[in-house]
Amino acid sequence: MTQSLSIQKLLDEFERLPGIGPKSAQRIVYWLLNAAPADATRLASAIVEVKETVHFCPRCFNYAEGDLCAICADTERDASMICVVSEPRDIGAIERTGEYRGLYHVLGGALSPLDGIGPEQLTVRELLERLAGDEVEEVILATNPNVEGETTAVYLARLIKPLGIRTTRLASGLPVGGDLEFADEVTLGRAIESRREL
Amino acid sequence: MTQSLSIQKLLDEFERLPGIGPKSAQRIVYWLLNAAPADATRLASAIVEVKETVHFCPRCFNYAEGDLCAICADTERDASMICVVSEPRDIGAIERTGEYRGLYHVLGGALSPLDGIGPEQLTVRELLERLAGDEVEEVILATNPNVEGETTAVYLARLIKPLGIRTTRLASGLPVGGDLEFADEVTLGRAIESRREL
Numbered sequence A, B: 001m002t003q004s005l006s007i008q009k010l011l012d013e014f015e016r017l018p019g020i021g022p023k024s025a026q027r028i029v030y031w032l033l034n035a036a037p038a039d040a041t042r043l044a045s046a047i048v049e050v051k052e053t054v055h056f057c058p059r060c061f062n063y064a065e066g067d068l069c070a071i072c073a074d075t076e077r078d079a080s081m082i083c084v085v086s087e088p089r090d091i092g093a094i095e096r097t098g099e100y101r102g103l104y105h106v107l108g109g110a111l112s113p114l115d116g117i118g119p120e121q122l123t124v125r126e127l128l129e130r131l132a133g134d135e136v137e138e139v140i141l142a143t144n145p146n147v148e149g150e151t152t153a154v155y156l157a158r159l160i161k162p163l164g165i166r167t168t169r170l171a172s173g174l175p176v177g178g179d180l181e182f183a184d185e186v187t188l189g190r191a192i193e194s195r196r197e198l
Helices: A005-015 A022-034 A037-053 A088-097 A122-132 A147-163 A183-194 B005-015 B022-034 B037-053 B088-097 B124-131 B147-163 B187-193
Strands: A078-085 A102-106 A137-140 A168-169 B076-084 B102-106 B137-141 B166-169
Touching: A005 A022, A005 A102, A005 B037, A005 B166, A022 A037, A022 B037, A022 B088, A037 B005, A037 B022, A037 B037, A078 A088, A088 A102, A088 B022, A122 A147, A137 A147, A147 A168, A147 B005, B005 B022, B005 B088, B022 B037, B076 B088, B088 B102, B102 B124, B124 B147, B147 B166
Parallel strands: A078 A102, A078 A137, A137 A168, B076 B102, B076 B137, B137 B166
Antiparallel strands: none
């Protein structure tokens, strides 16, 4: 054995992270070995702190530190709209657009019968409970534009529309700045189908 | 603010690591948020442990956990050979070849007058002290094949040869499995110069 045991252990731990191969793990570990002790400690405690303080928001199932997540706790947000997403990380993507000021609901995945994920495995019941009052006027179904996401959106729309709530879906079409020539046929077909009046 | 404070802190810490951009940091942080608490704790404690237990080997300046590093402590290794490298990570690269069974000496860098790195900033004095006995028969200068590495090798060879110790340098030439067509002219020139009899 030519490698220090604790270095090998740290290498193994970093290699378990997504997107980190043996070379990247090695680079990071040598960086940490050279780093000031305070820098390394700060990373370690940030990991511990996140696991200790972050939990799911009991209302929308986003990650939260306080009672509610930062978005649910923000009284400035428009409570008449709920944007339904699969995962908490999707919230970050929508927030970065700056186009949406309503609330969210995280399903915790998408319907996938083959993987044993039905409505009971998602937070569908909790979503319907949130819609039981008359505050919500629109639900945007922002699940991913793939088979599972579409299935989930269609399933939810069938449950929500009868409640008299406007139910919408994110537009599919050509990516802005994209090249028509390189668009796949499904996306291009969808873009033609959903063409807008100018 | 739509992001939890401790999540943002962890994102910042991961982004400081080499080779980790905002997207990779986000992927890792969401992975950690989903991971079992024990998995996250193991990573955090591995970081703390490495910084607490790993220090420089007083003999060869490799990373060590015990009194000496694993290689210096291994009595099976050939103490008549010392391979001089710039950084501890270079030892890993040489060990993986399985071609070398001697000891090492880590310089802690390479000569670079412009950056203010002279022999005093490296472990040159300690290397010469190790060569003072009559145990060492060969020193392999395995500094990098770039300007600083070559300068360092030439400088060390001038100090070591007068001691009557065989002083060698790693061969330069075409990478195995490489393509002659794509070799840079310096490497190809070196390969012709150092051609072997078949």
